[in-house]
Amino acid sequence: MPTLDRNGVGIHYEDRGRGPAILLSHGYSATSQMWAKQVEAFQSDYRVITWDLRGHGRSDSPEAVSDYSESLAVGDMEAILRTCGVERAVIGGLSLGGYLSLAFHLAHPEQVCALMLFDTGPGYKSPKGRELWNRGAERMARNFDRQGFSALGEGAEVRVSTHQSVEGLARAARGTLVQFDARVIESLESIRVPTLVLVGESDLPFHAATDYMAAKIPNASKVVIPGAGHATNVEQPSAFNQAVRSFLSTL
Numbered sequence: 001m002p003t004l005d006r007n008g009v010g011i012h013y014e015d016r017g018r019g020p021a022i023l024l025s026h027g028y029s030a031t032s033q034m035w036a037k038q039v040e041a042f043q044s045d046y047r048v049i050t051w052d053l054r055g056h057g058r059s060d061s062p063e064a065v066s067d068y069s070e071s072l073a074v075g076d077m078e079a080i081l082r083t084c085g086v087e088r089a090v091i092g093g094l095s096l097g098g099y100l101s102l103a104f105h106l107a108h109p110e111q112v113c114a115l116m117l118f119d120t121g122p123g124y125k126s127p128k129g130r131e132l133w134n135r136g137a138e139r140m141a142r143n144f145d146r147q148g149f150s151a152l153g154e155g156a157e158v159r160v161s162t163h164q165s166v167e168g169l170a171r172a173a174r175g176t177l178v179q180f181d182a183r184v185i186e187s188l189e190s191i192r193v194p195t196l197v198l199v200g201e202s203d204l205p206f207h208a209a210t211d212y213m214a215a216k217i218p219n220a221s222k223v224v225i226p227g228a229g230h231a232t233n234v235e236q237p238s239a240f241n242q243a244v245r246s247f248l249s250t251l
Contacts, residue, residue: 003058004083006076009067012058013051013080017043020113020251021089023081024050025073025097027119027231028140028177029152029169031057031161034094037237038244046248049089051080053096054172057161061168068175074104081111090248092116092196094157094233096177099123099184106187114251115195115217116244119230121209122185122216130179141173157231188216195220196247200228200235221247 004011014032016039024035032050039048052059054068054076062068077100081089091112093101098120105112124130143151148166152158163169195217199210201224214222223243228236 004076004079006072006079009054009062010060011051011054011076011080013049014039015047015049015084017045017047019046020248021047021049021081021084021086022248023077023086023089023091024048025077025093025100026050026053026056026161027093027095027097027157028053028172029056029161029163030094030155030157030231031163033057033161034157034231034234036160038233038241041237041241042245047084047086049080049084049086051076053176055165055168055176056172057163061165061171063171065171065175068172070100070103070176070179071107073100073176074107077104078108078111087111088113090114090116090251092118093120094118095120095230102184102187105191105193106184109193112193114193114247115191116198116247117195117213118198119200119203119206119210119232121206122188122213123179123182125182125185130181134178137173137177140177141170144170144173155231156229156234160234188213189218191217192219194247194251196223196244197221198223198225198232198240198243200224200230200232201226202229203232206230
């Protein structure tokens, strides 16, 4: 399996299929394994690139928290595309992966031909909102410190994922998950590429964020997947894939 060397940190990625490129980023505490049904469904018509964030799956787990951040994750995404020889791609992700997709667009808009945002949010405008989010990230990190892998929980995207380092997951919570400003949420109105905003019917914590993004992003389309919670692509793969294929056909 390919591994990209990012200043001594190995980033695992997979590159399957041929055609227009799609880069998919997973959620926190999941791995690229969560996209198995999407790789299977789309690799005959598209080039599907998936990867494991730092501290997750088959990627390395460096010891310093400073080696985990939103900007480093965005840099990893750009480096993967460059290594694969991809100049422009559809950039998509679920949960943290969706937020990172927005951050990638903010940093590299010329490399994005479309966005797909699944069960995610754009961050917070208010410092208080970010403070509450960051407190939650620290709680998750402490749970991993105390409970080990048993702190992973029972999310559908987590159940299909395998990790090497619980310490890496804790550091990723303290580094990649935390937010410091409102750049991403304030960038929504500047997005000019077609955007799919999708959420599971039962993923109630993300409905307000989905509505907000769909209203703020020009040329955005919203889809709600019945019978799905947070991991729509794992819980309802057929309906999810149909919605994604319908969107991709418009590009």
